[in-house]
Amino acid sequence: MKYIKLILSTILITSSIAIVNAADSTNKNGTAPAQFLKIGVGARAMALGGAFVAATDDAFSLYWNPAAITKVDKVTLAGVYTNWFADINHQFLAFIIPIDMNSGIGFQATFLNMDKMEITTIENPHGKDEYFEAYDLSIGVSYGIRLTEFFALGITGKYIEQTIYNESASTFAMDIGSILDIPWYSLKLGMRMANFGGKMQLDGRDLIREFDMNPNNTLNVGVESRLKTEPWDLPLMFQVGLAMDIMGGSDSYYPSEYNRVTISIDGSHPNDSPEFASIGLEYEYNQLVALRGGYRLNRDVENFFYGIGLNIPLSESKFRFDYALASYNDLDYIHIFSGSIDF
Secondary structure, eight states: OHHHHHHHHHHHHHHHHHHHHHTOOOOOTTOOSOGGGGSOOOHHHHHTTTOOTTTOOSTTHHHHOGGGGGGOOSOEEEEEEEEOSTTEEEEEEEEEEEEETTEEEEEEEEEEEEOOEEOOOSSOTTOOSOEEOEEEEEEEEEEEEESSSSEEEEEEEEEEEEEETTEEEEEEEEEEEEEEEETTTTEEEEEEEEEEEOEEOOEEGGGEEEEOSOTTOTTOOOEEEEOOOOOEEOOOEEEEEEEEEEEESTTSSEEOSSEEEEEEEEEEEESSSOOEEEEEEEEEETTTEEEEEEEEESOSSOOEEEEEEEEEEOSSSEEEEEEEEEEOGGGOEEEEEEEEEEO
């Protein structure tokens, strides 16, 4: 009976949040800062089209669903490198420490940077041999706990900063996630609400200007003023996902000793763009080699995703290497490399 109550409560909470989010159907494309927070991390997750909220069980769960760090039973270090568009690089670092059998803590850092750009002005439209930099940063800590044998919760607190030239904006936010292991053919239900927090507002020395209230009075002295910038909401994201092993262990639909086939489906509702769905399929042989594919629906350019994975067992640990290729149509391909090692 308690299983049924918990499942019904989870569905009720999910439906309530979805109804609240769906109530605002206004198109808000381009109205949220810190868009780098929406870039998925981990080659395995991205090869599945980002359908990873319920399927996640590795160090990259710090991004996809902090509740799943309870599935990591060893100290694990992981990293991602993504070659993004226009010479932009995206990196993610993760470190998870299990506290006991039912809880764990994790640390994460996300970086997005680009090459220096030459400053151009009206007087110097071709540049003035001066350059500026722009980068984004997010640093967070997560805690996950398994409340029952089949239900886990996780929370992440993070600091977010964006800097361009001499201006910057920063704020704090949190992610909340849950994993429900349904005792039916290894079915899992995952939920994630990401980037819930404050607003971001640019500030810096280039916004300081001298203002003269009476320019006709030559004896009048101008006063220092500051250009006003608007605060903007973070790109809030709500996701619900299902994952199931079609083939695999004894709990799967088709038990198999050496082969595992997992299907995952996610629905995503961002606050600044239309909803979309992701579908992923993963095949793994003997826990050594994996082939993956994914597809996103209701997206303009990002549709097909592909990837491979290799698990290399060491003496007392395991090293995993994953690669993903994402097709963005006219915007070219994105290459994603990730690796992790446990101790």
